[in-house]
Amino acid sequence: MITWMQRHRKYLVVTIWISTIAFIGAGFVGWGQYSYGDKAGAVAKVGDISITAEELQKSYTSLFNQYNQMFQGKMDEKMAQQLGLQRQALRQLVNQALVLNLAQSYGMVVSDKELAEVIQSQPMFFKGGAFDKTVYEKALADNRLTKKEYEESLRKELLIQKTLYMLASNARPFETRALGSALGVSDKITYKLLTPAMIDVSADEAGLKAFWEKHKKEFKTEPGYEISFVRQAPVAELPSEREIAEYYEANRLTLKDASGKILPPADAREAVVAALQEKATEKEALRLYVDYKKGQLQNIPVEKAAFSASASPFDPALTKEIAALNPNKPYLKPRKAGSDFVVIKLDKSIPSRTKTYEEAKNEANVLYTAQLKTQKLEELAKNSYRSFTGTTTDFISRTETPELAGLTPTETSEFLSKLFTSKQKQGFIALESGNVIIYNVLEQKLLQTKAIANEAAVAKLKGNVLDQGLIKVLENKYPVEIYVEGI
Structure with missing residues (x-):
């Protein structure tokens, strides 16, 4: 099993499962209370596989801690709600369950020997350079896990990896050449950054109340x-x-x-x-x-x-x-x-309950004002992108991230990714940060000096596309029932 994983690891989709969550030092993070209807033992069912509230909690906690690291410890429940972490956590588990249903239909299993090989290869259980059973048992106890819980979750993870590998496809030469040509496009552009700070809005009471009515289920008191x-x-x-x-x-x-x-x-x-x-x-x-x-x-x-x-x-x-x-x-x-x-x-x-309008008013006002600014900013972009004075760049490509004045490295990367997939010579691109960039492509050329794509990059891109298609096919094959309300 270890040899197989090492040989084919570049084709494996990284899955976030309970076995990973257990050892990242993630503290408990609650997502509130929800109604589970008549299916109190599960939050969802995908085909023949049920998703438990405990699995959802662990998936949510893992995502929360990942985002908390990205935001340098400033993540809170309000931000988690705005980012839709509950939905992301549930979606993650649904996708995994879809693949597990497929594995079951093919009769695929992870043997006890394969499972033992993987456990005994994990450095977190080493002592003196080798696997130590005492260290293994203590690590599980410290994370409040039984051997059965950990090994069952790890077996699921390995089964998902084996199933996805079975469907993996190697990169073909023409695909590598085609991707190389696409990645080799270099643009010279003029751009201008528009920010919400440029927009002045005042939230009217009627509009704020209508916004709250539409989103009031998102404003809950804590348990x-x-x-x-x-x-x-x-x-x-x-x-x-x-x-x-x-x-x-x-x-x-x-x-x-x-x-x-x-x-x-x-x-x-x-x-x-x-x-x-x-x-x-x-x-x-x-x-x-x-x-x-x-x-x-x-x-x-x-x-x-x-x-x-x-x-x-x-x-x-x-x-x-x-x-x-x-x-x-x-x-x-x-x-x-x-x-x-x-x-x-x-x-x-x-129990948690939906806040009244007066209780939620301040929170709702922040979100409503942000929504108004976003709408006004996009209107400004639509009215400006055909005729504006901005900053002109040298030739830039998606494979090299230049410094663009006014943009953070993250915004630059996001902007270039969207720019090089757009078919518009002129237009505007909204960023996750809330900023908007209007642009005009002045000139294009192909890079000829070096290889842009390799087999590994093509295999990764191809694998992502195939995985997305696989999930859509499996959703039609295995019914997905969601019992939890409020997500």
């Missing part, structure tokens, strides 16, 4: 929680020398210095004492948990808290566990919170 909880402060009692020695012997392989060397008993003593004290604190917290459930707390203060998912006093993982509590199972066993352990009881869940 909220009211809880009671008790704390177990850290146990400060020193463990015995025997307990320290026994713990060190049992855990010495995990007690290492910065260079990876196992610490001697004297150097590891402080860490061992801290671990034993934490263990003793958790043990006391478990007694507190039993007393709390039985209503037998004595002289223990019970604290109260009310919060939303994004304003929780607890870390994201613990907040996720609180969100999973319900009236039938309202108690949560001891969890670490700072230096203490807490035992939590859910008093009330406050």
Whole structure:
């Protein structure tokens, strides 16, 4: 399996699946609450394959963290909503399920041997340059995954890759030449950047209210929680020398210095004492948990808290566990919170709801104003692109990204990509940033000095086109049912 993947990796479509999500350090990100109708166990069904809420949550969290990295940690739920991350996450899972249905129809499988080869090749599970079962099991435990969950998700990923490879097509010489000619076009243009800052608009009340009516399902309150909880402060009692020695012997392989060397008993003593004290604190917290459930707390203060998912006093993982509590199972066993352990009881869940007009007015006004500016900016572009004074470039091509005054590198790349696929000599191009560029192609020529395309580039482009066509065919073959509302 490893040899096969290495030999054919350039043809494989990279799939984002649970096995990848589990090891990127992605914190929990909630997307709100939705109605699941009569299909409470799933958010969608594609052919014979159901998509669970947990899979959707993990797909969403992965996308959220990818965008958060792109935006340098400035990503928030409002931006996620505007970018349609919920829809992207669900679309991703639907596409994967379509391919899995196709794999099942051909009777394709990933054997236990193939699965083991891939797991044992992953550097994240290595120790001393080789696969280590203890490291593997600890990594899964740290990510709150069972072996069954991880291996089933990885098996799905590998099955998708095998299926897509079966349908892959190599690049032919004439395709390489044709793409080379297309990529070899070089343009000399005049362009001008139009930005929303050039537009002045004022949102009228009637228009704003009409905008809210059309989009009001997008303006939701966050889910909220009211809880009671008790704390177990850290146990400060020193463990015995025997307990320290026994713990060190049992855990010495995990007690290492910065260079990876196992610490001697004297150097590891402080860490061992801290671990034993934490263990003793958790043990006391478990007694507190039993007393709390039985209503037998004595002289223990019970604290109260009310919060939303994004304003929780607890870390994201613990907040996720609180969100999973319900009236039938309202108690949560001891969890670490700072230096203490807490035992939590859910008093009330406050579900997400659509905001009233007054509650959503400020948010809606921002989006409505942006929409008005976009419309006015495009009107300005339509009225200006046939006759404008702008900046004239040297000859530019899609394979080399020049610096264009006023544009970021990302905007330049997007502009050139759209410019070289446009059939219009004059026109305008709207960018994802909200800016618009009006342009006029003054002159064209073909580059003759070097090879523009190679077999790998053609195979990648061809593979993308074939994959898009495959998804359309599979959508007609396997019915897609979406049960979740609000996405």
